[in-house]
Amino acid sequence: MPTTLKDIARELNISVSTVSYALHGGTRKIPDQLREQVRETAVRMNYRPNRLARSLVTGRTNTIGVVPPVLDDDVFLSPYLRMAWNSIVNEAEKLRQDLLLLTASDRTRAADSIDDLVDSRIDGLLFVAPSVEAKPFERLTELQVPYTLMSAGGNAPGPHFGVDNNQGVRLAVQHLMALGHRRIAHIGGPDSSYDAIMRKSTFDQLVREYDLPLFDGQSQHGPWTRESGEARLVELMKLAHPPTAIFAGNDDLAIGVLGRAFEMGIRVPDKLSVIGFDDAGFLAYGLPGLTTVRQPLPELAALAVRSLVDFIATQSVPADLELPATLVVRESTGPAYLTP
Amino acid sequence: MPTTLKDIARELNISVSTVSYALHGGTRKIPDQLREQVRETAVRMNYRPNRLARSLVTGRTNTIGVVPPVLDDDVFLSPYLRMAWNSIVNEAEKLRQDLLLLTASDRTRAADSIDDLVDSRIDGLLFVAPSVEAKPFERLTELQVPYTLMSAGGNAPGPHFGVDNNQGVRLAVQHLMALGHRRIAHIGGPDSSYDAIMRKSTFDQLVREYDLPLFDGQSQHGPWTRESGEARLVELMKLAHPPTAIFAGNDDLAIGVLGRAFEMGIRVPDKLSVIGFDDAGFLAYGLPGLTTVRQPLPELAALAVRSLVDFIATQSVPADLELPATLVVRESTGPAYLTP
DNA sequence: TAAACTATGTGAAACGTTTCGATAAGGATG
DNA sequence: CATCCTTATCGAAACGTTTCACATAGTTTA
Numbered sequence: 001m002p003t004t005l006k007d008i009a010r011e012l013n014i015s016v017s018t019v020s021y022a023l024h025g026g027t028r029k030i031p032d033q034l035r036e037q038v039r040e041t042a043v044r045m046n047y048r049p050n051r052l053a054r055s056l057v058t059g060r061t062n063t064i065g066v067v068p069p070v071l072d073d074d075v076f077l078s079p080y081l082r083m084a085w086n087s088i089v090n091e092a093e094k095l096r097q098d099l100l101l102l103t104a105s106d107r108t109r110a111a112d113s114i115d116d117l118v119d120s121r122i123d124g125l126l127f128v129a130p131s132v133e134a135k136p137f138e139r140l141t142e143l144q145v146p147y148t149l150m151s152a153g154g155n156a157p158g159p160h161f162g163v164d165n166n167q168g169v170r171l172a173v174q175h176l177m178a179l180g181h182r183r184i185a186h187i188g189g190p191d192s193s194y195d196a197i198m199r200k201s202t203f204d205q206l207v208r209e210y211d212l213p214l215f216d217g218q219s220q221h222g223p224w225t226r227e228s229g230e231a232r233l234v235e236l237m238k239l240a241h242p243p244t245a246i247f248a249g250n251d252d253l254a255i256g257v258l259g260r261a262f263e264m265g266i267r268v269p270d271k272l273s274v275i276g277f278d279d280a281g282f283l284a285y286g287l288p289g290l291t292t293v294r295q296p297l298p299e300l301a302a303l304a305v306r307s308l309v310d311f312i313a314t315q316s317v318p319a320d321l322e323l324p325a326t327l328v329v330r331e332s333t334g335p336a337y338l339t340p
Numbered sequence: 341m342p343t344t345l346k347d348i349a350r351e352l353n354i355s356v357s358t359v360s361y362a363l364h365g366g367t368r369k370i371p372d373q374l375r376e377q378v379r380e381t382a383v384r385m386n387y388r389p390n391r392l393a394r395s396l397v398t399g400r401t402n403t404i405g406v407v408p409p410v411l412d413d414d415v416f417l418s419p420y421l422r423m424a425w426n427s428i429v430n431e432a433e434k435l436r437q438d439l440l441l442l443t444a445s446d447r448t449r450a451a452d453s454i455d456d457l458v459d460s461r462i463d464g465l466l467f468v469a470p471s472v473e474a475k476p477f478e479r480l481t482e483l484q485v486p487y488t489l490m491s492a493g494g495n496a497p498g499p500h501f502g503v504d505n506n507q508g509v510r511l512a513v514q515h516l517m518a519l520g521h522r523r524i525a526h527i528g529g530p531d532s533s534y535d536a537i538m539r540k541s542t543f544d545q546l547v548r549e550y551d552l553p554l555f556d557g558q559s560q561h562g563p564w565t566r567e568s569g570e571a572r573l574v575e576l577m578k579l580a581h582p583p584t585a586i587f588a589g590n591d592d593l594a595i596g597v598l599g600r601a602f603e604m605g606i607r608v609p610d611k612l613s614v615i616g617f618d619d620a621g622f623l624a625y626g627l628p629g630l631t632t633v634r635q636p637l638p639e640l641a642a643l644a645v646r647s648l649v650d651f652i653a654t655q656s657v658p659a660d661l662e663l664p665a666t667l668v669v670r671e672s673t674g675p676a677y678l679t680p
Numbered sequence: 681t682a683a684a685c686t687a688t689g690t691g692a693a694a695c696g697t698t699t700c701g702a703t704a705a706g707g708a709t710g
Numbered sequence: 711c712a713t714c715c716t717t718a719t720c721g722a723a724a725c726g727t728t729t730c731a732c733a734t735a736g737t738t739t740a
Contacts, residue, residue: 002460002483004726015690020728028729031688046483050460052396053726056695061392063440076426079623085425086416093443100403101439103429120342120390120696121461143342143386226622255625262627281417283566285599285626344696355720360698367699371718393696396725460726 003047011041023049055120063098064308065122069129069193078224079251079280080297084128084150087301095309118145123312126150126304131192146311148318150304151295152194159311159318161303163295165198168325172247172275172293173206175327180336181245181273182212186219187232187257188249196221199249199277215239224249229256237264244336245273251280254290258332262287269334279328289330296323343387351381363389395460403438404648405462409469409533418564419591419620420637424468424490427641435649458485463652466490466644471532486651488658490644491635492534499651499658501644503635505538508665512587512615512633513546515667520676521585521613522552526559527572527597528589536561539589539617555579564589569596577604584676585613591632595624598672609674619668628671636663 005023009016014034021028022038030038041047055061066088068075075081092099102117102125114137117125124146137157140147149160176184186203189196204219206212217235222228229248233256236242248254254276258268266272268288279294300323307318345363349356354374361368362378370378381387395401406428408415415421432439442457442465454477457465464486477497480487489500516524526543529536544559546552557575562568569588573596576582588594594616598608606612608628616632640663647658 006726016727017691017729018689021689024728028689029687034688046455048455048458048460050396050726052392052401052460053695054728056390056392056396056697056726057728059695073430074426076422076429077621082416082422082623086414089416089441089443090413099441099443101429101432101441103433103439115386115388118388120388120392255622259625281623283595283599283624283626285595285624286602286628287626346696356697357699357721358719361719364698368719369717374718390696393725394698396696396727397698399725 003045065102083297087298091302091305148308164322168293169202176245183243185243189224226256229253230260233257251276251278273333288332291333294326343385405442423637427638431642431645488648504662508633509542516585523583524585525583529564566596569593570600573597591616613673631673634666
């Protein structure tokens, strides 16, 4: 039985509306003396505004819903999401927005379930790396729900903020080529990911553009996991002419490659160069640090949050933005090892 | 302008209450035919219940507020929190609870600010690794707010779920002693952390209990960071008789030690054994693999969430629980190197 | 001095639910 | 036939706010 405005009003023998004005006084002016008295009483009585009631009448909640990617069970274990989520939290705190986590609870029919997310409890929706299958964003526009997408790739519907995959992949391939590599493989992410698709297709395109040698299993899709990286490496090393360099679609995959390479006695970067993507904050000790393409996740997350808040406030759709990637050279890449 | 119960009622020429009963029918029976008709209309009109309004009257929100530890800026970058948060999310989803993230927005006076967290929007509060300074949990009891604590150590007020630090530390020290180590140092966490305090005091006690040699800087407090681990190692190695083994209060610290040891050319585990605490998952990769004391974070998180939900439902305070730690032996510990 | 402000305050509607207590009609019971 | 259950439905209160329209009373303006 928490204190309400009515309780304060009764205590002071004034009306509820006066109390409301005194505490959150916007348009109305309340004499200083009374206002102080009200405030004092509010504190004394442990008054806490009921935000449900407030939101019900104002229509605003100052809360944004975050929809994580639909992966397997342990979504938040992903280094990418860890980084993204941390930045989202930071930015939301700055903008004084609360965060409601919307997990895709028991939705087999993931597609239509967007309806379930739309709720009077949130002002807008932030999708983090949504999967390609999740089409029904038009539905959101129809329902008048502001939303932004973080890391969704160029062909995603709606205002999205991501890295320039094209430029990033180019950075990686050019870095490898500058080191003399020509036989380069790509271990990519799942084809439900916008980023994975973009990175793979850019890679494929660059191979043609630079006239690099083609070989079996050169460019593959798979889950964004360390295990996938390990498995792919094993396959690639079975080839008669294995690649001298591997461009992994994200850091997890790259770490898998690195770990398995060590186990197989393949020295990195002497015999094999490995480059990742994301720079999601892996720390190395005792193994070569991972050369990778840095995606400005903190900036992207902040951008996605800020734009969403703007969207909500102004009701006008924000403009997309792709930020450039940067190359972070560590020790996992080196001059190409050329068989004599 | 979303559809409301009133809209449906008007459409069908029936009363609002009938619609409500038909859709979420509890006590009242509605004839099957009418019920179907109502449901159909609801779907057709894109009806979505307004949860604010519902909660306002029922007093339940099915949402629990999560309060992360007050660390520096990037709270969610911590491997511990990543693990904990992931498990919290999983369990909450199972129990169909939504999660509202309550960040400690601009509170200089962190102590009293618990009030700000108490909100009609949540049914209960889950504190993750609260700091020792945050005293005012009595206030919560006073305000009748159900809450549980995850990883708060034995002397924390309120129902808490954590690892058995005492037993865990014992595991670590005994493991090292079994390998012949006697000169053992402890690099601990900040003294704002219940866990850090417990681990340090247990360590100190064990040193006495087993009559291990004492030396300067043997047991220290510091932030839970890799940098702290690095710095401490450097100091310890300046000693005339450096320790042969280091027990780090968490994995971050241990990784710092490992990394710096590698740089300094101190071979692990040949010259130095290192053991961590948490086993919070791989954000660091490298060699040798870190021997550590595993804290069952997923289970603890699930427990904390479940107990909170119970607490909310039954209004009776759940019982504390400490789960045992387990030893995970990898390659960073080995037989003691004894100076000839 | 009448009209028009200003300052201060009140009352009540509205937000969208849930749920309690009617009510009316019909059927069964005595 | 009067009474008492059911059954099907409704109206209205309540949850705690915000905010608009109105009501005083005192003060300025013409």
